[in-house]
Amino acid sequence: MKIVPVFALRITLLAAGILFAGCGHDLPELPDFDAAAWRADPYGCQNKRAALLSTLAKYRSDLFGARINDITNVLGHPDEEELGEQSDKVYIYYVTPGLQCQPGHPRAARNRVMLRSGATGTVTEVILPVLQK
Numbered sequence: 001m002k003i004v005p006v007f008a009l010r011i012t013l014l015a016a017g018i019l020f021a022g023c024g025h026d027l028p029e030l031p032d033f034d035a036a037a038w039r040a041d042p043y044g045c046q047n048k049r050a051a052l053l054s055t056l057a058k059y060r061s062d063l064f065g066a067r068i069n070d071i072t073n074v075l076g077h078p079d080e081e082e083l084g085e086q087s088d089k090v091y092i093y094y095v096t097p098g099l100q101c102q103p104g105h106p107r108a109a110r111n112r113v114m115l116r117s118g119a120t121g122t123v124t125e126v127i128l129p130v131l132q133k
Contacts, residue, residue: 027070030059039076044094044111045101050131053095056113063126068117078115080107087119095129 033055041048063071068089072078078091079100092112094100099108116125 027066027074028059028062030055030062030074033059033074035074035076038074038093042076043079043100043105045097047097049093049095050111053113053128053131057128060126060128063115063123066123068115068121068123071115071123075113079105079112084116089117091115091117096131 034052037048038052038056040046044050068091071091075091075093079094080092082090082092084090092114094108094112096111098110099106111129111131113129114125114127115123116127118124
């Protein structure tokens, strides 16, 4: 068994820390987005998220590259989460009432915000629904 010098181990850990600290960026403030109202409407069943969608769309470019943990601090735990290949995740937030509001929360395919994150834990794709007026 070979013993790794303490200095080499410290350098490796420091380099790994710098590498992972550089993944993604802080999510900036979203001053006119009512995050509390968004989080208080799980599955979009109270139809409060629909009114917030245009404000969220205004900050769409800020969501790209943000760390997924920062997103969940703002939007709350996703209504659904899909796990893809190679540590990809898709967070789904429903915006309007639908099938997902029934007992057992069956999946619905309409009116949902989808945020995809890669293996580094940063948002790589933002899909926002277009609501009919």
